[in-house]
Amino acid sequence: VSIPSEEEIQLAKHRVQYQEGLFHFAATGVSGAGKSSLINAFRGLRNRDEGAAPTGVVETTANIARFPDPNPKNPFVWYDVPGSGTLNIPDWQYFTAQGLYVFDCIIILFDTRFTMTDLAMLVNCRRLNIPTYIVRSKSDSHIRNIIKESGYDSDEDEDRSRRNALYSSAREQYIAETRATVKYNLQEAKLPDQRVYIVANSTMVSTVRDQKLSEKTIDELELMRDLFREAQSRRCGKGIDRS
Numbered sequence: 641v642s643i644p645s646e647e648e649i650q651l652a653k654h655r656v657q658y659q660e661g662l663f664h665f666a667a668t669g670v671s672g673a674g675k676s677s678l679i680n681a682f683r684g685l686r687n688r689d690e691g692a693a694p695t696g697v698v699e700t701t702a703n704i705a706r707f708p709d710p711n712p713k714n715p716f717v718w719y720d721v722p723g724s725g726t727l728n729i730p731d732w733q734y735f736t737a738q739g740l741y742v743f744d745c746i747i748i749l750f751d752t753r754f755t756m757t758d759l760a761m762l763v764n765c766r767r768l769n770i771p772t773y774i775v776r777s778k779s780d781s782h783i784r785n786i787i788k789e790s791g792y793d794s795d796e797d798e799d800r801s802r803r804n805a806l807y808s809s810a811r812e813q814y815i816a817e818t819r820a821t822v823k824y825n826l827q828e829a830k831l832p833d834q835r836v837y838i839v840a841n842s843t844m845v846s847t848v849r850d851q852k853l854s855e856k857t858i859d860e861l862e863l864m865r866d867l868f869r870e871a872q873s874r875r876c877g878k879g880i881d882r883s
Contacts, residue, residue, distance in 0.1 A: 643768075644741050652739030656704055662715050663871040666704075666740060668761060669749035671723030674777040674841065678749060679718045681844035682864075683709055693720050704738065716871065719743065735764040745771045745870055751778055754825040762831055771870050773837060776818050779858055780840040786810040814838075815858065837863040 837859040
């Protein structure tokens, strides 16, 4: 892992319009992981709301995109980083090439699988003392898929209690499988164990904007609380460890 020079740090800060006094969150992950939708949810916006980050099936982010938090009480800026699979950059160079060493916190988002770029990101962030949060998105879709794969047809079943039981079982299965997969990947990469936050964008929007918890909430509230606490604890005196 190469340590960026002071000149490289200043150039990277200029590119992303880094402002002292604000806290800068970067969301990374492969194309299609749902970075733009998650950033919108963090900001309390749905994808079609005014000021929302553009979303689409095809990677819509060619350059790092900057989105200030619309809530004036939150001194945060959210960044949508191009998906590693859309760029001609080796996994191990992705972190440096994107200048990710200037961010205060990095959210590593994945949808179906953990990638080598995700692991390289964790290694780089650990070396430079940058906090990381592993997040798996689209939990609602994945849980629905587990239910469908069991052969259940909701259109033909009017038994609500049975639907609820199947949902609860699928949810527990999804959570257990996700946490086991991340734990295994970290062990294989010889990285310390780290929590994975399991979220759905629609639930995140309700959590941020409406201050409501639903029966489908998994880790949305805890993720937002932990991110905000991270920001509060690191707003002063942050620097890159050059040791």
